[in-house]
Amino acid sequence: MTKQERAIRTRSRLVNSAADVFRRQGYERASLASISSQVGVSSGALHFHFENKAALASAVVLEASRALCRSASHIQRTQSPALQALIDTTHAVAELLRENVVVQAGYQLSVAGHGTGQPLRTKWQSHVARLIVEADREGMLRAGVPREDITASIVASTVGFELLGRDSRAWLSRGSLTGYWQVQLATLASYDALDRLLPAGTDSARIPPQGTLALAAAKS
Amino acid sequence: MTKQERAIRTRSRLVNSAADVFRRQGYERASLASISSQVGVSSGALHFHFENKAALASAVVLEASRALCRSASHIQRTQSPALQALIDTTHAVAELLRENVVVQAGYQLSVAGHGTGQPLRTKWQSHVARLIVEADREGMLRAGVPREDITASIVASTVGFELLGRDSRAWLSRGSLTGYWQVQLATLASYDALDRLLPAGTDSARIPPQGTLALAAAKS
Numbered sequence: 030m031t032k033q034e035r036a037i038r039t040r041s042r043l044v045n046s047a048a049d050v051f052r053r054q055g056y057e058r059a060s061l062a063s064i065s066s067q068v069g070v071s072s073g074a075l076h077f078h079f080e081n082k083a084a085l086a087s088a089v090v091l092e093a094s095r096a097l098c099r100s101a102s103h104i105q106r107t108q109s110p111a112l113q114a115l116i117d118t119t120h121a122v123a124e125l126l127r128e129n130v131v132v133q134a135g136y137q138l139s140v141a142g143h144g145t146g147q148p149l150r151t152k153w154q155s156h157v158a159r160l161i162v163e164a165d166r167e168g169m170l171r172a173g174v175p176r177e178d179i180t181a182s183i184v185a186s187t188v189g190f191e192l193l194g195r196d197s198r199a200w201l202s203r204g205s206l207t208g209y210w211q212v213q214l215a216t217l218a219s220y221d222a223l224d225r226l227l228p229a230g231t232d233s234a235r236i237p238p239q240g241t242l243a244l245a246a247a248k249s
Numbered sequence: 250m251t252k253q254e255r256a257i258r259t260r261s262r263l264v265n266s267a268a269d270v271f272r273r274q275g276y277e278r279a280s281l282a283s284i285s286s287q288v289g290v291s292s293g294a295l296h297f298h299f300e301n302k303a304a305l306a307s308a309v310v311l312e313a314s315r316a317l318c319r320s321a322s323h324i325q326r327t328q329s330p331a332l333q334a335l336i337d338t339t340h341a342v343a344e345l346l347r348e349n350v351v352v353q354a355g356y357q358l359s360v361a362g363h364g365t366g367q368p369l370r371t372k373w374q375s376h377v378a379r380l381i382v383e384a385d386r387e388g389m390l391r392a393g394v395p396r397e398d399i400t401a402s403i404v405a406s407t408v409g410f411e412l413l414g415r416d417s418r419a420w421l422s423r424g425s426l427t428g429y430w431q432v433q434l435a436t437l438a439s440y441d442a443l444d445r446l447l448p449a450g451t452d453s454a455r456i457p458p459q460g461t462l463a464l465a466a467a468k469s
Contacts, residue, residue, distance in 0.1 A: 189409030
């Protein structure tokens with residue numbers, strides 16, 4: 030392994046360790062010493078990569094944002110109707126929030142105001158709004174239900190699922206989200222669309238391992 | 250004013266000041282000095298009432314819990330159907346979260362693990378679950394929609410509204426919640442019930458001033 034490869038690897042392990050410590054102890058209480066010692070490097074090595082705690086938090090948020098964008102763009106690429114893409118995205122995000130410590134910590138940090146750029150929750154709101162506009166254009170939404178109320182309702186519930194899932198992972202299970210979508214689609218989806226939508230998500234809602242995605246991106 | 254009355258008044262002003270400081274700065278960063286100086290009392294006077302920051306946080310959570318229980322029991326006393334009581338309660342809680350700094354701070358502190366006894370969010374979940382069971386018994390719920398999915402969906406969205414409302418009060422407006430209930434009732438409520446329910450809440454959703462309530466409680 031070259032020196033540069035080793036540096037990249039150490040940096041990535043520091044980001045993972047920081048995510049773990051931030052998630053368990055919160056930003057304020059997290060100490061840089063425990064983040065570096067978990068990785069088995071000196072605090073000097075940590076400071077070579079990150080100026081301070083804020084820089085580490087930003088790196089975690091950025092990593093989380095990338096993972097979320099990767100899964101969202103993978104789903105949009107499958108070209109299912111927008112409403113199905115939205116359902117699939119909520120399943121994919123829930124899976125990331127269940128299993129990926131960087132996404133868990135990054136989301137919590139972003140909500141608490143850490144990280145640079147647009148907060149993850151704001152990005153999520155725009156994403157939902159955009160897909161609802163598309164679903165409307167595709168004729169998949171029930172007539173007479175105000176579109177902004179649909180968007181607000183989905184944003185509020187998904188934000189709630191994320192928050193409740195921090196204490197109890199069951200909220201983020203496939204079953205829990207499938208039940209949610211069954212209830213919601215009964216009001217939101219046009220009668221024609223109802224038969225075509227899968228509340229449990231399509232196969233595209235399963236997140237492929239990162240390597241596969243990178244390969245797919247390289248080919249496209 | 251007797252010495253005892255003055256002490257009660259000072260204590261109550263300290264709880265309000267603590268709520269304000271906790272809400273703006275968060276628990277970790279809040280300093281006891283700024284809490285006492287906002288009230289114009291010495292830190293000795295603060296310590297006469299509260300042993301430490303944790304005790305102050307518990308007092309804020311307890312005050313918030315009392316305010317929420319007062320409004321919930323006021324609504325149940327009006328004897329409307331359980332589903333209407335639930336709608337009314339969400340409007341009343343949203344009003345408290347919009348306008349009452351102790352409820353805002355108490356809710357946030359409780360979610361972050363401060364305060365003694367059952368967390369406010371757990372109480373809220375039980376309250377929703379109980380009213381949905383009652384609504385089912387009253388025949389107000391649509392056949393074929395699983396009751397636990399209805400409960401989970403309402404809990405998740407209301408938790409989301411609270412969280413989103415911290416940054417942007419519009420989420421907690423009467424209009425926003427009315428839109429939410431219009432969308433939800435279209436799936437949840439039985440066809441018979443739909444005409445009888447008011448998504449904007451009945452008059453009982455308006456919180457009477459505390460004095461009025463105390464009077465009503467004394468009379469009953």
